[in-house]
Amino acid sequence: MIFFLEEVAQARRGPLHVCTAFNAVYYGFDLDAGAYSTDILDPEAFTLLGSDVQIPLPPVGSFVRIERGAHSLWGEVCASFGASPDVEEDGWTPRGLSGAPLSDGAEVALARAVVDWEALGPLTSVEHKELARIRRSPTGAVDRWGHLMGTGDTSALLSGRDHSGLYQQFLMGPGRRLLAEGDLGPLLQDSSDTVAAERALQRCFGTLEELLRQAPGLAVWDLYAQPVARHQQFASGPVAAEMVDRFTRPASGGAPRYTAVWPVLVGWEHEAGDEHALELTAAASAMVDANLALACQVTAGSLRRGVDLRIDDSWQQGGVWRAQSLPVDAVLRNCDPLIPAGLGHLEHIPPDAGDPKNDSKPRQADSVVHVEHLDEALLVVSVALSEADLSAGRLPLPDAVPSLLGQGPLILEVHHSGQLLDRDLARQHAQHETGGLSSVKWPESFYPGIKLTVAAARSGQQLMVTTTLLPDPIRVKDAVLHWYFDPVLLAEAWGPLDIPSLIGLELPTQQPIGGGHRPPVSALEVLITAALLRDGRIGTARSRSLDGQQLSAAMFGPDVVTPPLLWTVIHTCEDMAAVGLLTRTTVAHAGVLPDVFTWWPDTDEAREAQQAIVRIVDRVTRQLRHWRRPWERRLPDGHNATPAARARYAQWRMEVAGPEADTELPEGHTFVRGHRRGEGQAPAWHQHLRR
Template identity: 45%
Template sequence: MTEARGGLLHACSAFNSIYFDYDPRLRRYVRDPDPDCFATVSVGGRLPVLPAGTFVRLTRGSRELWGEVAAVLGAAADVDEDGWTGAGRSGAPAEADQDRQRVIIDTDIFGPLSVSESIERGRWLRPGGGLENGQLLGPVPSSWGDISARDQIGSFAAYLAGPARALLDLGPLPGWLASDSTKVSDADIARSIRTAVECLAQIMTTAPGLRTWGLYARPAADAVSFSTSNTFQEVRRAACRPAPGNRARYSALWPLLDALVRGGEHGGGLTGVAGAALAIDANLALADATTGRQLPDGIDLRVDDLWQHGGIWRAQRLPVNDVLRELDPLTPAGIGFTESRESRTGVLLPPSPSAGSSKAKCGASRVTVVHIDDELIVLSVAVSQADLSAGRLRLTRAVLDLLPPGDLILQLHHGGSPHSDHGAEQHVRRHEDAVQAINWPTAIPPGLHLTVAAARAGRRLVATSLRLANPLDVAGFGTVSWQFDEALFCLGTGLDTPQGTQQSWQPWAPLVTRGPWRPAVAALEHLIVEALKRDGDRGLADSRQLDGRRLTAALFGPNVRSAALLWTIIHTCEDMTVLGLLTQSPGHSGGPDVFTWWPSTPEAKEAKAAAEWGADDAGPPLSRRWIRPQRRRLPPEQRPSLKAQLDYAQWRVEVEGINADTKLPPGTTFVHGHLKGSGPGKPWHRHVPHELEGNSGNG
């Protein structure tokens, strides 16, 4: 499929290929979509919203040419030929009518062109024709609602659910979602499309013979071939060159590659789908060089932006600060955009090793970066007695530089009860590497562990303590009910290390966020639980529930309206549902799914069990990213394959023994147990509860 489409496949285009029957042998869609639903682009006209996967009509009077958007990249104007770009462009939001974008159109997607279509394409491709080098260049248009132009999946879903809704009638999706009692809303369809495209993006990452970068896939052989070329050696030399004075340099790949290609033997620059494919190859080769430590000595190289100019890479001389040291180099964190807002120096300077060691000796608070991406920061902080007495919370200077300038709001929750929010909303001031003027609750132990999260676009810090499963009685201090750092506790109280059941505490390992989707962030789990207990709607058995949008607002404030952050919260809640920490149910009147927290009372356990184990073949969740084997309902016209029936029978015998009912119920098929994104074929027994393993046929 990827090779048939010019060697480049976006996840949105993969959805089109499956839904609208693209035939790789014929190199065209088998059925012709209704062109009245296409986005129209006129010569010299203003660009409409054109996410990847959009079907377009290029019109010139009565003549027109069809195509599909193969790639969309930022195209900031103030970039040098060698790729140099100002830090402020790297990771900056796509501002409507202020930023520029490059939309690459594939005009071969509907099969061989007729003579008149070939002539028309020639008119478009000539200098000044509107599609020079196969690209539409123009301002970023206003998108739908809260969706950013950077969010290609969200824009594509809104496009198909809105102006191109009639295209979906060519396939089964509206029928699958429809029911006799309710009308399918645009929001339901958009959510379904987004989920389908994200699933395809995951499948692409594990497909044999493919390499993926962001939402784009390339044949692995082509990517390897580029990594051994002279062009890549030039790209690596340019991208690994830092700015003078230990300042970071930002290199945009498209203009850099374009200059190199123009200077080569072909001299045509980057053109159309092939140009976009070359940009993906360059990113993949730089990623391999980074992870394989094939960089010049003393250089830190990392990707900082996936959207602008096909990728912006950041080079700096070592050492780097604590935030960058903990951050995976292939996580695009948009550091350049936050650096540019700092009027002091515009850079994140590395910390002084001697200062750090002296602080450790006197029992300073310990700060660990748990997760960071271009939308979210999560820290773990063990608060020292000195900082408790001074009303201070240390976050490190580098972390504070990633947040908007000015005062912040600390939302502090300590006590584990929805009715015990002492000091929940506090206005705090920055001072060096900390925020201060905090009114700490009384009688909290030195070394208290806090999980602190912040949306990078907002001013709210959310800090929550972690309750111990078994409180400790400490002679000379009293009962300690929250997790704490034992060394800081002893330094702050002068007491011996408390003996008890507290487990040695370790922060979550930093999460590698290389996927094109927004992954779950395990460190947010107890923050989500506390937000549900605090702000959730009351349900059965004193449970608390919120949908993803309201939960995001409860955590980070109502003014943070980021689709990317919303999906991080939703995906984390979905993983918590797999683990049994929450339950998930459809929203009212077709609204978004609702997540529910249940207290540990017998009444709540019974109500939760009824909500969670309604299906006959459901089983307890055991693994964070494990999808249990399950029956799935089929559309009315489909029947399960013979293999699905045989696999289902084997599964039932494996779980319940030889007397199990092995016949699939009518209208259903069998889905293997598997890890998310890995496909079927994993071990059978991952889902089996321990009490059943001894009774199963092969236990």
């Protein structure tokens, strides 16, 4: 499969997005022809584009068509990104735009969609002329580069930046007719199988993301893959060198400067006098190549001296990069520069003047604070509390962190591992203060240097705070310490400690196993465990279980759980399940099949129950992998099912849905029983699984 994806990327005229990779696999991209076959794809099911601006633009992966009299143009959306008019021609970007929500108030963000008009075969001379006429028309569906201009999708709960999710949503909705042409078609015949189709679609996209990243012949940026050889041609050229020079220049005084990719590419097109440099799919390739070139400079450590460069918004104008003079503040010091943090938008919002602050108080600098993770959805901070902050009821945070949180009073959910806290300690209100939060009531069992993990959703008002138990308690002087701590801070408060082995005591960390567009965050592991212990449903052997949606809401509050945040939590839980920290099962409930994650206590009873569940899940998974579900197969025109097939269908419907089920087989279809692959029609699949 990796080899096939590499070959598809080579054959295409633009970068391969995970959505177009799905199309290539699902609909069968012909490598010899360099195009899809219309034998499978029905152009009548393509999204019809009118002369007006599409609201919203179709997501990446969508097949589109334009009808002009007797002529039709067919294409596939291969890339899409923001097209805000607020960005200057030289790429300078107002910091409030970088990482801003897709819909901010009454205005909806503009977007650009790049279409591959030769995805279904080379254009004829007549089609070339029609496309040229449309590009010249001031009221046409496409602009002079052959791109669609419109607004981003703000429907449903999905972010308009998440084209993988938008395309999956499209395929299960308006694009259902196209999806029905492939292997998932049988699942769409019965409404009871819709959830199974959605889950299968999610798994397909997740697997393709991983395969693209593993392919040695592909360079991957965001959800786009470009052949390495093709990218190296760009990276070794003068345009890449000029972009690196421009993007690594901070603003005056070393302040952050935000620069967008697309306007700089347009300026280069004008300077070079090459009117074809950014037309059609070349625009998508240039956008991906430019970002990859900048990312390589960051990872190789070859930036100009004293400059910090990082991506701040991977969607707006093809990517907005942030350059500032070193040193960076504590918020950025430990953050991955290739994870878009959206600092520009939230840092430009002035603090609420009504927030209680006491600037006369000196800031306590002896607590040890590190930003473990920061992106546009999530903030994770580790804190070792000094004696002064512990006594004063403060939660110290880096200067910029409060501006990334919601305004007004904040809710602190405090979890003290292994200890049940009173309600007023477990859930309490805190206030913004210079250097952190104030009015915090710490449990009496806290001691100087105790280590906390703090997480919050960006712009959220609920923070989750937890301690972590040591593998074994440690006696220090006359006290027994149960939780991880900073020995230096403890020694400053209690005097010299004659325990050299404590120096460098660190929380256990797990290297992420998964990858993908929303990679797992190992710093969330202790918080996920704490949320399961506090809010999880009690099960066998006093286990605790929640699905991904419930877990995310318990950690951050239900009002701020966005798709990126939800998938970060789910992927972290999947990593924890892979190393045995949790178990992962699929449980049908109210018509949906969410992944449920379960924490188990360290008891013999729990270990036996956990092993039994793992064996059941493995057995069912193996059975399902080799069995094909029953389905209704469309027959050629003029043919109908035999009486025997109709009888089998009626029997199956009553077995699955009960005696009141509709047992009439649709006209023009026959019924294929579920069977083990390669063995023909065997006993019904659900009967086999009941044994």
